[in-house]
Amino acid sequence: xxxxVLGTGIVGxxxxxxxxxxxxxxxxxxxxxxxxxxxxxxxxxxDGASNGTFADAASFGEVVVNATSGTASLDALRAAGAxxxxxxxxxDVANPLDFxxxxxPKLSVCNDDxxxxxxxxxxxxxxxxxxxxxxxxxxMVEPAAVPGDHNIFVCGDDDAAKAQASELLEAFGxxxxxxxxxxxxxxxxxxxxxxxxWLRLFQAAGTPQVNIQLHIAGR
Amino acid sequence: xxxxVLGTGIVGxxxxxxxxxxxxxxxxxxxxxxxxxxxxxxxxxxDGASNGTFADAASFGEVVVNATSGTASLDALRAAGAxxxxxxxxxDVANPLDFxxxxxPKLSVCNDDxxxxxxxxxxxxxxxxxxxxxxxxxxMVEPAAVPGDHNIFVCGDDDAAKAQASELLEAFGxxxxxxxxxxxxxxxxxxxxxxxxWLRLFQAAGTPQVNIQLHIAGR
Numbered sequence: 001x002x003x004x005v006l007g008t009g010i011v012g013x014x015x016x017x018x019x020x021x022x023x024x025x026x027x028x029x030x031x032x033x034x035x036x037x038x039x040x041x042x043x044x045x046x047d048g049a050s051n052g053t054f055a056d057a058a059s060f061g062e063v064v065v066n067a068t069s070g071t072a073s074l075d076a077l078r079a080a081g082a083x084x085x086x087x088x089x090x091x092d093v094a095n096p097l098d099f100x101x102x103x104x105p106k107l108s109v110c111n112d113d114x115x116x117x118x119x120x121x122x123x124x125x126x127x128x129x130x131x132x133x134x135x136x137x138x139x140m141v142e143p144a145a146v147p148g149d150h151n152i153f154v155c156g157d158d159d160a161a162k163a164q165a166s167e168l169l170e171a172f173g174x175x176x177x178x179x180x181x182x183x184x185x186x187x188x189x190x191x192x193x194x195x196x197x198w199l200r201l202f203q204a205a206g207t208p209q210v211n212i213q214l215h216i217a218g219r
Numbered sequence: 220x221x222x223x224v225l226g227t228g229i230v231g232x233x234x235x236x237x238x239x240x241x242x243x244x245x246x247x248x249x250x251x252x253x254x255x256x257x258x259x260x261x262x263x264x265x266d267g268a269s270n271g272t273f274a275d276a277a278s279f280g281e282v283v284v285n286a287t288s289g290t291a292s293l294d295a296l297r298a299a300g301a302x303x304x305x306x307x308x309x310x311d312v313a314n315p316l317d318f319x320x321x322x323x324p325k326l327s328v329c330n331d332d333x334x335x336x337x338x339x340x341x342x343x344x345x346x347x348x349x350x351x352x353x354x355x356x357x358x359m360v361e362p363a364a365v366p367g368d369h370n371i372f373v374c375g376d377d378d379a380a381k382a383q384a385s386e387l388l389e390a391f392g393x394x395x396x397x398x399x400x401x402x403x404x405x406x407x408x409x410x411x412x413x414x415x416x417w418l419r420l421f422q423a424a425g426t427p428q429v430n431i432q433l434h435i436a437g438r
Binding site: 204212 | 436
């Protein structure tokens with residue numbers, strides 16, 4: 001499949017590399033077509049790897065992954081172009097972390113809204129699925145790095161899009177039983193607002209390679 | 220030990236009953252000394268159980284538990300009186316859930332502040348420990364109702380107070396290994412902002428008897 005990955009940071013590169021390893025043709029998009037990290041990535045990630053602008057990557061992809069910084073995601077998606085996202089699964093893994101006030105970061109949107117919802121509202125023809133934002137890049141593509149039956153969440157208004165996103169998660173190594181559907185895209189408020197706890201769990205554990213498992217009475 | 224429990228809702232009654240079962244003398248406090256739920260509770264909970272105003276309960280307790288509604292907690296603690304909280308462990312289990320806009324509730328404070336921090340700031344001589352707010356009342360006092368090695372968090376600026384709170388948690392049935400110290404009272408931002416995710420986990424599970432376990436790479 002052709003996949004556009006927006007974002008050249010550690011999350012974008014990690015996801016793009018895993019998708020290329022899995023045999024997908026991947027185009028990494030950035031604000032500037034000459035972005036060095038994207039060019040280096042494309043040069044090292046095999047025949048199916050390429051890079052370009054956000055619009056190049058989004059128009060290339062049958063599926064688009066938003067791996068930009070959360071505070072820059074809406075601008076990046078505007079640059080990608082609504083017409084290049086229309087009808088496509090848009091996997092949103094970004095967190096609206098605002099580091100401008102120092103550590104710990106705050107969320108630039110929360111409580112009565114979320115980045116996932118903002119994206120779905122602004123791009124109503126994209127099929128947005130919020131997922132993977134509750135783990136770090138390494139765990140996203142290698143869940144077995146963390147022991148135990150820990151969970152990953154999917155939120156979105158389109159069930160077929162969530163099923164397609166779940167197939168990608170399974171290809172990344174997430175067992176089907178680990179994937180929890182939390183409902184509509186408004187549930188992104190829950191997974192994004194988990195970040196302040198995630199940051200403290202990371203600090204307490206001494207490693208960002210952590211995740212949580214849901215336990216349910218009677219199961 | 221003498222313990223004051225502020226709040227007459229399901230959380231307050233559940234905690235007060237468990238503490239009485241464990242042999243503590245418990246006084247339940249409410250805004251109105253004639254509160255029916257508190258009087259009924261005191262009449263049914265054995266010899267060491269009593270009820271009164273917030274100030275009665277706080278002055279009675281060597282330890283005070285804030286189990287009021289989060290949006291009412293500061294007012295309840297003002298009524299309890301700073302002089303009746305001074306130097307004492309104040310176990311804060313409340314969540315600042317605001318149901319005024321319907322479901323799902325929003326948080327009345329979050330992101331750059333938390334209820335736990337507000338309480339510690341307003342009552343600097345109280346030794347505030349935020350804990351138990353990430354599970355429902357039943358799980359608070361019977362963690363084994365949920366299978367697995369799930370975790371409970373403690374946050375607070377006073378290590379001795381956190382140790383004392385942890386002893387109470389262990390008496391409730393939380394194994395020592397399950398109790399995670401997340402740092403200062405500012406970490407209450409993390410555990411309070413987890414509530415929107417908890418609500419979705421509850422919905423997905425079909426029961427509020429849920430909790431999460433932290434898994435860490437290499438452990």
